[in-house]
Amino acid sequence: MKTYLINSAIILLCGVAGGIGSCDVGNMAPIANTATLSPKLSDYGIFPDGSIERPAAGFHKYYLATQLFTDYAEKQRLLHLPRGARFSFDSSGNAVFPDSSILVKTFFYYPDKRKPAAGKQLIETRILIKVKGQWNVGTYKWNAAQTDAFLLENGTDETVNWVNERGLRQTLRYHIPSNEECSSCHRSGRSITPIGPKSRNMNISLMDHPNHESQLLHFQRAGLLTLQPDDLLAPLPDWQDSSIALDQRARAYLDVNCAHCHSSTGFAESTRLFLGYEVPFSATRIGARKDHILHRIQATNPNIRMPQLGTTVPDSAGVALIRAYIQSL
Numbered sequence: 505m506k507t508y509l510i511n512s513a514i515i516l517l518c519g520v521a522g523g524i525g526s527c528d529v530g531n532m533a534p535i536a537n538t539a540t541l542s543p544k545l546s547d548y549g550i551f552p553d554g555s556i557e558r559p560a561a562g563f564h565k566y567y568l569a570t571q572l573f574t575d576y577a578e579k580q581r582l583l584h585l586p587r588g589a590r591f592s593f594d595s596s597g598n599a600v601f602p603d604s605s606i607l608v609k610t611f612f613y614y615p616d617k618r619k620p621a622a623g624k625q626l627i628e629t630r631i632l633i634k635v636k637g638q639w640n641v642g643t644y645k646w647n648a649a650q651t652d653a654f655l656l657e658n659g660t661d662e663t664v665n666w667v668n669e670r671g672l673r674q675t676l677r678y679h680i681p682s683n684e685e686c687s688s689c690h691r692s693g694r695s696i697t698p699i700g701p702k703s704r705n706m707n708i709s710l711m712d713h714p715n716h717e718s719q720l721l722h723f724q725r726a727g728l729l730t731l732q733p734d735d736l737l738a739p740l741p742d743w744q745d746s747s748i749a750l751d752q753r754a755r756a757y758l759d760v761n762c763a764h765c766h767s768s769t770g771f772a773e774s775t776r777l778f779l780g781y782e783v784p785f786s787a788t789r790i791g792a793r794k795d796h797i798l799h800r801i802q803a804t805n806p807n808i809r810m811p812q813l814g815t816t817v818p819d820s821a822g823v824a825l826i827r828a829y830i831q832s833l
């Protein structure tokens with residue numbers, strides 16, 4: 505069976521290459537916004553002097569335990585709560601935010617990764633904004649002068665060039681996702697949800713703070729988080745930390761790069777391949793699908809390659825990690 509969603513970057517080729525028997529996308533229709541977003545990023549007052557280095561008071565930087573690969577882009581993450589309000593974690597460890605919260609993720613490249621202080625090329629700033637209990641998605645593409653960014657609902661491609669940490673020139677066609685693509689990754693059943701802010705993904709030490717303060721305790725002390733003792737779960741392993749066991753690193757990599765779709769409430773639910781870190785190994789189906797996984801993450805054909813959205817090139821470090829893991833099974 506083949507299903508093509510017309511006018512969308514999502515082409516599902518079910519039953520080929522990955523070898524799954526069927527592919528039901530009937531209940532996976534895109535989720536529309538319920539609120540209208542401002543046309544300009546500056547309307548939200550996130551970066552008052554136009555620099556992402558100096559976000560407004562009330563927009564707080566946060567860090568995740570393990571990284572999502574997006575075509576080598578660098579990312580900055582901010583969270584904003586209405587005055588006096590706090591966030592908390594539910595019994596599954598997912599952050600629960602009050603209405604009018606805003607989550608902000610800016611994607612940029614260092615023209616020369618060896619000299620980060622020499623400047624950044626800002627590409628897009630994605631936001632999630634909660635209005636009347638519903639999250640809304642939007643991305644803002646930075647102008648050439650890098651003075652402001654403008655709402656873009658249908659996605660586009662932009663050529664980026666940079667010099668990597670080894671001094672090699674790199675170029676690719678970076679893809680800014682459409683609202684429909686946002687909703688594919690950010691869906692939980694029929695609603696939009698944040699992905700990164702989970703207790704195990706945020707329970708890390710802040711390396712740039714005195715005494716390497718715990719991020720969760722830092723937010724609690726700042727009056728932004730209501731913390732319960734159960735929230736202090738062991739952090740998700742950093743997949744780039746080679747001192748950690750291979751299977752732990754691989755499961756963390758699959759969690760952050762794949763599990764938002766490959767879960768029982770996600771876009772790839774019909775594959776029954778569940779890649780969340782907390783899913784017991786036998787329930788993931790990784791063992792039975794190990795050849796499919798390797799085939800799909802190293803594919804050069806974009807219709808076959810996984811993750812299905814969000815990247816245009818394979819993640820060579822991630823492929824090497826998953827290959828070693830698959831060979832160890």
Ligand code: HEC
Pocket residue numbers: 568571572579581607608609630631632641642643680681682683685686687689690697698699700701760761764811813814815
């Ligand atoms: C390929 C899947 C994918 C697509 C497409 C995608 N996101 Fe995300 N997004 C993620 C993942 C995974 C995270 C958490 C990890 C991180 O922060 O790097 C995330 C994080 C975020 C965050 C920070 C808060 C959070 O949920 O963790 C915002 C804001 C965000 N995305 C907005 C958007 C918007 C707006 C779009 C569409 C323009 C979009 N995303 C498209 C996967 C995706």
Ligand code: HEC
Pocket residue numbers: 516517518519522523524527688689758761762763764765766771772775776777793796797800801807808810811812813
């Ligand atoms: C944007 C959502 C999305 C993300 C992210 C994603 N997938 Fe998928 N994946 C799908 C969909 C939808 C299908 C079913 C259609 C198809 O086979 O192409 C699928 C199919 C597959 C299949 C074939 C089915 C099977 O069980 O044999 C494998 C293997 C797979 N994905 C692995 C991964 C891995 C590994 C990652 C992370 C590196 C990943 N996917 C990330 C959406 C996604």
